[in-house]
Amino acid sequence: MCGIVGLFLKDSSLEPRLGEMLTAMLITMTDRGPDSAGIAIYGGESAGRSKMTVQSDEPETAFADLAAKLQDAAGGPVNLTVKSTHAVLDIPAGSTGKVRAALNEMGIRIMSVGDSLEIYKEVGLPKDVAAQFDLAKMSGTHGIGHTRMATESAVTTMGAHPFNTGSDQCLVHNGSLSNHNSLRRKLRREGIHIETENDTEVGAAYLTWKMQNGATLGEALESSLQDLDGFFTFVVGTKDGFGVVRDPIACKPAVMAETDQYVAFGSEYRALVDLPGIETARVWEPEPATVYFWSHNDTPTATEKAA
Amino acid sequence: MQTIDLSKVGLRETNKMLQDQSADTNQTSWEIVNPRGSHAIACGLDAPIEVTIKGSTGYYCAGMNQQATVNIHGSAGPGTGENIMSGKIVIEGDASQYLGATGQGGLIVVKGNASSRCGISMKGVNIVVQGNIGHMSAFMGQSGNLVVCGDAGDALGDSCYEARFFVRGKVKSLGADCIKKEMREEHITLLRNLLDEAGIDADPNEFSRYGSARQLYNFHVDNAGAY
Secondary structure, eight states, X not given: OEEXXXXXXXXXXXXXXXXXXXXXXXXXXXXXXXXXXXXXXXXXXXXXXXXXXEEOSSHHHHHHTHHHHHHHHHTSOOEEEEETTEEEEXXXXXXXXXXXXXXXXXXXXXXXXXXXXXXXXXXXXXXXXXXXXXXXXXXXXXXXXXXXXXXXXXXXXXXXXXXXXXXXXXXXXXXXXXXXXXXXXXXXXXXXXXXXXXXXXXXXXXXXXXXXXXXXXXXXXHHHHHHOOEEEEEEEEOSSEEEEEEOSSOOSOOEEEEOSSEEEEESSGGGGTTSTTGGGSEEEOOOTTEEEEEESSSOOEEEEOOO | OEEEEHHHHOHHHHHHHHHTOOTTOSOOEEEEEOOTTOSSTTOSOBSSOEEEEESOOOTTTTTTOBSOEEEESSOBOTTTTTTOOSSEEEESSOBOSSTTTTOOSSEEXXXXXXXXXXXXXXXXXXXXXXXXXXXXXXXXXXXXXXXXXXXXXXXXXXXXXXXXXXXXXXXSOBOTTEEEEOOOHHHHHHHHHHHHHHTOOOOGGGOEEEEEOSSSSSOXXXXXXXX
């Protein structure tokens, strides 16, 4: 069992409250996942710059002179904002490849790469993780969160969700994949880096691999319905919005709510009860084997895939 | 009428108060406010009382119900009315998955849609849904009636025994050993009574009946491919 929450704002006046609303939703889902928690938040981008969220178990030493050390690899100014065990690197656009290589050499973990996305995740109760990173104070256009009750692999920072799948893309998962071992071997042969024994990381790596081979995120999600065996409700974050897909059996719960101000996702209705105007919101369950997308750029889409 | 603010009184205390009502209680009308999607509200009731929940509920609302009437003025979470024995549950909104699972008696009415696995393993409960139902509904249904005024999803009545299914709209697909059956006068009468009891205005003549082909009751090697 795990808990998922997601919030996509249509009304920009709510953006300063995104972190606060998402944190409250996340904490409500504590009894679905008390092991670890994480949040992916899209806080906006600056022209000509990219963002990387990094993590270290020894942040004092690892982050002390990290900005200076990365200057050469980045080929320009690097700004670093430390938040507990995580730090957000603000680097010149186009330098993420070289910075990633430099970080790998230093043994610093990369949580996310993109222009707008930041990911924070740690082991512990959702309320403690939220306080550790001061998530309630964050603003943004949209974000997704996850509370984990581990079934398939160890309770570690790297086993926590969300998983970064590509630039400005991330994935959270409720369920369990049963063909993750064979798929991990296949993806590793294809040269995809997979760090842990976690099933969701394989799901994330699968999407990354599909997209590296030319699929759009929507296409990658549709093919996941064929290639992933097991139970899943996935919520994916993109630069412009989020998407939802459930396996054809759809035993992992999902509730959505939409008003003029937002689209919200919760594993349970409980997670949504404090959102403004929820009493009059359109509330429904997403259909099985159907890919849904909400984007700030496009009109909402739902693509049905035969089970 | 007794009003309970669930957010103040708490779930255990609320359920205890309701469960403590005896067959001859004079406190027959209860209202629960601020349910906030909580789990297991009004479970295990066994008295002729009427409980109205003002808002949406979470998992397992009104589970194991006997005698009581539970009205949900909102939508209901997974497993609502699980193993209902008797009494009545009326959901004004939608119902999530496995509504009335293993229910042995009583009536469940959904004014909106019901999700997947509606009436799974039903054993005598009657379920009337004004909207649509999801996939794998009435899987292994043994007895009772499932009435759907809208459409049914994939694999309706898979591996069913003697439960009856009445669907007014389309059935996306029938499950293993579930077939369309003749609608006889006795079925029209049965259906009319169920719709009347549910308070739903629909013409029984517009429905089709589905049920077991009785080919999978016992293992037969020729059926191995169907399992």
